[in-house]
Amino acid sequence: xxxxxxxxxxxxxxxxxxxxxxxxxxxxxxxxxxxxxxxxxxxxxxxxxxxxxxxxxxxxxxxxxxxxxxxxxxxxxxxxxxxxxxxxxxxxxxxxxxxxxxxxxxxxxxxx
Amino acid sequence: xxxxxxxxxxxxxxxxxxxxxxxxxxxxxxxxxxxxxxxxxxxxxxxxxxxxxxxxxxxxxxxxxxxxxxxxxxxxxxxxxxxxxxxxxxxxxxxxxxxxxxxxxxxxxxxxxx
Numbered sequence: 083x084x085x086x087x088x089x090x091x092x093x094x095x096x097x098x099x100x101x102x103x104x105x106x107x108x109x110x111x112x113x114x115x116x117x118x119x120x121x122x123x124x125x126x127x128x129x130x131x132x133x134x135x136x137x138x139x140x141x142x143x144x145x146x147x148x149x150x151x152x153x154x155x156x157x158x159x160x161x162x163x164x165x166x167x168x169x170x171x172x173x174x175x176x177x178x179x180x181x182x183x184x185x186x187x188x189x190x191x192x193x194x
Numbered sequence: 195x196x197x198x199x200x201x202x203x204x205x206x207x208x209x210x211x212x213x214x215x216x217x218x219x220x221x222x223x224x225x226x227x228x229x230x231x232x233x234x235x236x237x238x239x240x241x242x243x244x245x246x247x248x249x250x251x252x253x254x255x256x257x258x259x260x261x262x263x264x265x266x267x268x269x270x271x272x273x274x275x276x277x278x279x280x281x282x283x284x285x286x287x288x289x290x291x292x293x294x295x296x297x298x299x300x301x302x303x304x305x306x307x308x
Binding site for chain 2: 126
């Protein structure tokens with residue numbers, strides 16, 4: 083069976099500090115990968131997606147970036163965090179040629 | 195372009211009452227439709243999906259949804275609410291490009307009163 087992991091589960095970072103969130107999928111190969119953000123009381127905002135290793139598409143211009151160094155690993159980064167980067171970050175995956183997405187447990191980021 | 199509208203950001207029902215969460219979509223091609231549930235501080239869990247087979251779709255936890263093309267709707271129902279159903283529910287429609295993106299609604303928070 084397939085499993086998706088995210089870490090860390092929670093993170094408190096000061097403004098201006100760097101960020102690295104990791105997402106890993108097990109039990110499948112060549113998944114589509116997605117990063118979402120949920121601000122407090124808001125819906126889901128798609129940040130990045132990747133349909134293959136090394137392929138990254140950005141949905142919203144911002145100070146975040148994403149990378150896919152391995153087939154089942156998706157990393158969300160920032161060089162300098164802003165207060166507005168606070169939120170709940172969710173990683174998801176889907177099989178190639180499928181819209182059905184499976185979500186990870188999320189990372190709660192608080193920028194102080 | 196595809197879009198999803200969820201009517202009602204909050205819905206409150208009594209335990210044992212019917213649950214009805216509304217979702218209307220806009221799509222220029224036959225869509226795939228999904229309902230997800232999110233409990234506090236957790237990721238989203240797939241409740242059910244419509245992929246052009248039967249129009250009445252049954253999901254987990256006693257939920258079901260009916261695809262109505264003429265009304266462009268995909269409302270989520272459950273005959274009898276349980277306290278454990280209290281959560282946020284998201285409707286989603288398939289995008290059109292090769293990214294296999296989903297377009298999510300803004301969510302409906304379901305409150306269940308004892």
